[in-house]
Amino acid sequence: MTVIKPSHFVVVPTAMWGHLRPLLHLSLNLLTLHPNLHLTLLVTPSVLPRVEHELKSTSFAHIYTKSPSGSGTSTPNPNVHHTTAQEQAQEDKAIADRLQVITCISPEFDMPKEWSPEVIAQEGMDYAKTLPKFLQALASKEHKLDGTENKFEDIAPNFVVYDSFLHFVPEVVRGVLTGLQKPMIPLIAFIPSNAAATWHTFAKEENGGTFTLAQRLIDEDIANGMDVLEAHGKHAFGTYGKVKTIPGLPPKFDYEWWPNFATVPMPPQAFMGIIPSAKAIRDPAVSGIVCPTTAETEPLAVEALEKEMGFRIYMAGPQFPDAAWAGEHPEPQAQNADDANVFAFLDKMKKKHGAKSVIYVSLGSLFFPVTRPELIRYILQSLKESGFPFIFAYASQMASLPEDLQKELNDDEDSCVVKFAPQWDVVNHEATGYFLSHCGSNSTAEAMLAELPMVSMPFAADQGEFTAMLSEVYKVSIDLKQVKTFKSPDFNKLYDGTVVVGTEEAIKAELKQTWDTLRGPEGEAMRARMRDLKAVIKKSWADGRSKKDMLALGTCFE
Structure with a gap:
């Protein structure tokens, strides 16, 4: 037995x-x-x-x-x-x-x-x-x-x-x-990220790793008398104008991978707390890394990461409950006034504008363009002027909305502004058709499963890598370029030749073009490509690399 x-x-x-x-x-x-x-x-x-x-x-x-x-x-x-x-x-x-x-x-x-x-x-x-x-x-x-x-x-x-x-x-x-x-x-x-960003973060310095480079520069500055906090603040997501190619992604200048970090006043203590992980992850007791993303969507990055780390990479796939993979969406239950407001708005927009008419705008629970709040104003006003119904959730603790803009949007029945939104319910509502996101790991996975074309506004961390994959490899997202704000004013040109002007006029012109694209044939083509991408992810979860690695992870101690 x-x-x-x-x-x-x-x-x-x-x-x-x-x-x-x-x-x-x-x-x-x-x-x-x-x-x-x-x-x-x-x-x-x-x-x-x-x-x-x-x-x-x-x-x-x-x-x-x-x-x-x-x-x-x-x-x-x-x-x-x-x-x-x-x-x-x-x-x-x-x-x-x-x-x-x-x-x-x-x-x-x-x-x-x-x-x-x-x-x-x-x-x-x-x-x-x-x-x-x-x-x-x-x-x-x-x-x-x-x-x-x-x-x-x-x-x-x-x-x-x-x-x-x-x-x-x-x-x-x-x-x-x-x-x-x-x-x-x-x-x-x-590591709640994809293989490309994990490689970019944890590779050795000579192979392009960012944390190991930063640690060396921090140590050198401290040895030369610089204050510890100052050294960490100086080299947090440091960029030097060099071309950086990440496996499976198109080449970019290093500053393009963290395109809006300069708008986020991140204390150096936060960086101090995470940079030692580059050394700790190579501890002899660590026998593997698990990423909740799909290997079949980035095979070159997975291969490079496995070679770099020298141990098993469990590409477990996006983590959702069984019901989500089966396409089941239980009737949403409002937990608070914001939820009730959001659900009522979506139901109303479906009747008024039809299915897949609403764009959901959320930059996650951490990042927000604090030093350039006008970017949010430009985005929301542009949506309002275009007649695009939208929900804006500003969940970050750093986020605030000017009273005049709040009042302006409150008077518009096609706008819904809340601090928190029940994101999974929002992206799966019949009225929701698009997602403007910072392209964090969770938001990206939810957009994929909901088959929503995206608009990308990445800040830092792994968001640049997700954006490059979505917008340039799979072409299921439009990357906003004129909003990009780099640490050095000398960095104003992208590797593809685009010059970041960054004025209100340039930003609003790009936004208008983006909304027009989403509403046109290319928007539907993006939706079809996102549907194909979801099929790859779902198949991996059912019987591909994700399934194989989930089975192996549960027996990793044997």
């Missing part, structure tokens, strides 16, 4: 929702695919409510029961071959029984009434300090974890999946297991 041995993995996420959400979805999908897996998710208090809300959403109803009809009988996982009744029983077990979410924080941490960036930074330091105690309790199979019951006290962790920006995790895990006289377990670094 074949007996499936239970296994247990620990997820160590960062508190940034754009990173945590796809990692959470990855973890749940692994539980669905591997009935022997058990998961402990160690989170901070600030993100716990969002995690709990996500777990209870209609999209993840399957984590509480495998019975879609409520009849009490479960549906076997078609991806697992059952040879015994015991194996079938293991699959039938509700996924929630194999999941525990534990708040990892010290008793000394003073819980705030409201979460500010400063308090979240303190929380992050406390999390790093407290993490060893929780990992030790899990590895020792203790019954209690600082007062919280350990559901899996009989199963020691087999592997750890951690956010790559938490560079201290390899050292912490090694220290805990060494102290317990236990062998090291595999560590898998999670």
